[in-house]
Amino acid sequence: MKTLAFFLSSFTELSHCMVPVFYAHSGNKTEQWHFLKDHLIAVGSLASHYAERNCPVMQDAAKWAGLLHDLGKYRDEFQQYLRSERDGGVETRHAVYGAALAFQRDWLGPAFAIAGHHAGLYDLNQLQTLVEDPKYRVEERLPLIIERFEKEHSSIPQYISEPEFVNGNPHRAEFYIRILFSMLVDADFIDTESHYTGTLRGAITLAPSELLQRLIDEKAGKSQDGVLNTIRNQIFQQCLDKAAKPQGFFSLTVPTGGGKTLSGMAFALAHAARHTLRRVIVVIPYLSIIEQNAAQYRRILDPENIGIVIEHHSAVNVPEDNDETRPLAPFEKHPNEYAAENWDAPIIVTTSVQFIESLFACRTSRCRKLHNIARSVVIFDEVQTLPNHLLNPLLNVFHELHDNYGVSFVFSTATQPAFRHRSLSLSEGFKPNEVQEITQDTDQLFQQLRRVTISAPKTDEVLSWDALSKQMSGQSQALSIVNLRRHAFELWQKLRREVPIDEKGAVFHLSSAMCAEHRLDVLGADREPLPGTIRYRLRNDQPCRLVSTQLIEAGVDVDFPIVWRALGPLDSIVQAAGRCNRENKLRDDDGNPKFGEVIVFRPEDNKLPPGVYRTATEITVNLLADTEVDALATDHMLFERYFDQLYQYVPNDNGVQQEREKLHFRKVAELAKVIESDTQAVIVPYGKGCDLIEEIRTRPVVKGSPRFNRNDMRKLQRFMVNLHQRDFQRLFTLKAIKPLLPNLDIQVLAEGWYHPDLGIVIEQRPLEDFLI
Known part of the structure; x- marks a missing residue:
């Protein structure tokens, strides 16, 4: 029913009286x-x-x-x-x-x-x-x-x-x-x-002391037995103690398996409580699986799922509004923009792509979250994966966020890059003592937490996919990490042919061609994984062989007795080693602890991703020629040498700083891309994603209300896959994608294009798919 105020205001305007409305x-x-x-x-x-x-x-x-x-x-x-x-x-x-x-x-x-x-x-x-x-x-x-x-x-x-x-x-x-x-x-x-x-969007306030107590209770409920748990508890306590320090830059240099995920959050919450900060932002590499950490944080800190913890990793394009003439109802802006994330939650778990590109974006939908970074603690998990070509602009902005907007930073990794000031390379790098190390006796920590031996190939020694699949099939549990999605596909297919028929279901594949929900389903929950998943099989001594791209390396909690790693960057090799004997449970025939085995190999098809990845791999080959490879398991100082060399050979600005000086915001946004090739997200018809797609499409239209909002986006991002533009265009030409809703630039993959083991497969499909 129209209100009296509406009729009066309309009458006033239409009658062109002396006091226009x-x-x-x-x-x-x-x-x-x-x-x-x-x-x-x-x-x-x-x-x-x-x-x-x-x-x-x-x-x-x-x-x-x-x-x-x-x-x-x-x-x-x-x-x-x-x-x-x-x-x-x-x-x-x-x-x-x-x-x-x-x-x-x-x-x-x-x-x-x-x-x-x-x-x-x-x-x-x-x-x-x-x-x-x-x-x-x-x-x-x-x-x-x-x-x-x-x-x-x-x-x-x-x-x-x-x-x-x-x-x-x-x-x-x-x-x-x-x-x-x-x-x-x-x-x-x-x-x-x-x-x-008709409603004002609410926001949940960070209660750091309350959340910290939940974290402490979680730690207290875990087993306290064994040397490994003792060390993890020591690291946790050191994080609590260091949190009382003034705001600034901190490093958390802990070997894989040392409990960085919970300890880093403990530092952040205690630091936020001490300095009245407003949120914690956890930034995880774009090739990582962030939902594992988000699920763990949500289980502990947000058990009722009320929005204390949100994860943000979708990348949906929003059309430019160049002439301000979009349809006036129900929204004057594009509905995608109202679904855009503004990080108004206490704990944000996001990707490097989202965080970094938002710092240099020019679009409204990407920039609206920026002010919510202020007065926060930002944790960079696996900080060594920050894009080298943007390091100087990033370090400059980090200083700016700290100096004028009340942000503290935690750089967390087992392979600390240090980001030391170098006049000819990292001109924006940190001066001596500017970054404080949280842990004590780091050298001793690496010795105590050693759990693997590492071997490298001899010069010109290569390993074919056929030979590797045979070696993996001879192990009950094994992981192989390769450099390209194509390599993962080929090795997975050969391994499936190599294992006995009754173990084909124990051969798994993980890559970014799979949506987040799919990857988590394959991995299994961290706490109580379902039967048949990777984590369930590993923990119950069942056959489990996994072929994965690099995304398994950054913080994914799996524990294999043997790991093969295709020759790649030094930090990637060490991160891969963190998936081997992670819990230190391997024993010899006499029941004594023994090391896991990490085998670095040179693939017969030794193609590498271009750019920094290839350069980093070449530096690694040269460094390993002068170093005992097994020292990678214990000598964390090797990484200062490695990263110092790397930063001298690769671009670290991309022209961004010069354009920033000129206040060229649109030029900066073009230059400051984490992944230099453009990608576009599509929703895939996987699992509950199918139900979400159907519910949104059949939702009744209510005048004055959007058919698509931020909550829809938060749910759907778990069912999105980022595609290179060439692949996106190929699917578009094949009519394999179509909009979620009319006039909404969010695309949905058609049925039949999403493989239950491999995710989106456009050109190559497993031969068995075509057998009747």
Whole structure:
């Protein structure tokens, strides 16, 4: 039913009385229109609140960015457009007017933020071109717009306060603009969303002391017997003790199997409690399986699954909003943008791709989470996997986040890269004593936690897939890690032919061609894995042979007695060794502990991923020629030598810093890609994902409510696979993908294209698939 207020406001507007009413947005599901005055006040207040808790010196800029972001909506032409009395176009674009006012008054941050709050951050030259474009007639139109604004609000000041720390430092200025843009965009999204949905999105507050106690209770409930558990408990306690230190940069250098996952979180929660921080962000390599850690954190810290822990690893493209003329109802922005993640939860588990590219993005959907990184603890798990070609920009931003936005960092790995300052390579690297080591007696720790022997191939010694499959079939439990998905496919297929018929179900494959839910189903839960899964078979002495790409290496908790690792980067070899005899349970015939066996081999088809991976492998070959390979199991200092060499031979900037100095936000976003080849996500019809797809597609349409939202995205990301553009286009040509919903740029893979063992297989399918 239409409210009296609606009829009165509509009558007032349509009768063109002396006091016109201005709207920000069209009618919601109760047919109430959104008053422009209310929207501007709400966005200004919310953006200012974000600044107050994250960087108080930004409050003035955040408030005025919010108050003026829709200044152009005071134009009659926009109001006519909103009432569907005219089409959209140049005359109805509104962001340019607030941006022009800020630009004229030298308000650095608000000018960029307002101009880009629909279309994303502009480059400096593009911003100047926009606000000076004669087709907008800014000088002629601004006086009336300002007059209308000031009748509903206060007068607009000539000067506002912006942070002094940006003066004379273009990189700090650039990042300040990003944070301000994030505050404005998130405030705008949330207030607009609350208008259309009728509810204000809530957020759970981090309760670090309570969550830390849950973690401590979890540790207390585990077995305390044995040397390994004693060492893990010592590391856990050292993390608690070190958390009292002032905010800064910390390293957690612990051999694989030393309990870094829980100990690192213990440090973060205790540190957050000590310094009143707002969230913990765990960043895991993009080739890793992040759902294992997320599931463990959720089980311990969020047992009722109320949203304390969220995982974010989807990568859905959102169309650019260049002309501000999207359909007005039910949302003026694209529904993908309202489903975008803004990290408003206490604990975020995300990928390197999401975290890093968000730091340098220009798009609204990618940037809106940035301000929620402030006042947090960021844990980089397997930090050695940070992209080498972006190290200098990243280290610069890390310093900026620490210095001005209250962020502490934990660099966690068994193969610590150190990131030491080098004038000719890592110019943004850390100075001596800038990074504090959390653990004590690290050398002794590596000796105590040694559990494997490592052997390497002789010069020119190669191993064929046929020979490797025979060797693996001769072992009841074995893991092989290869460098390419194609290699994993070939070895898996040969191994399936080699093992007895009754053990074919015990041959497994893992790669990024499988969605997260599929990989977790194959692995099995960490705590109580189901029969038939990898973890269940390993723990119950059943046959289990696994062929995997590198994604198994970074933090995945599996324990094989023997591991083959294709020749690759030094850190990858050591990470692979962490999947061997992980729990130190191997015994000889007399019941005495014995080492597991890690065999580094050179494949007959020794093709490698291009770029840094290939360079790192060549450095590894040279280093191993001068080093006893078995020292990799105990000498963690080898990695300082290795990474120092690597950083001298590979790019570590990609031109990003130079473009940041010029305030070229769009150019930076193009250059700062973690994976340099573009990928696109598709939803796959696997397991419960099929039910989610069907439920969304058959969901009744409710006026004023989106058919797709952030909660849908959070559920669906577990059923997504990232494809290279060439593979995506191939599937598109074959009509093997189609949109989840009309006008929604999220694609779904058709039935029949997802293999139950291998995931998405486009060109090669196992021969047995075609046998009747």
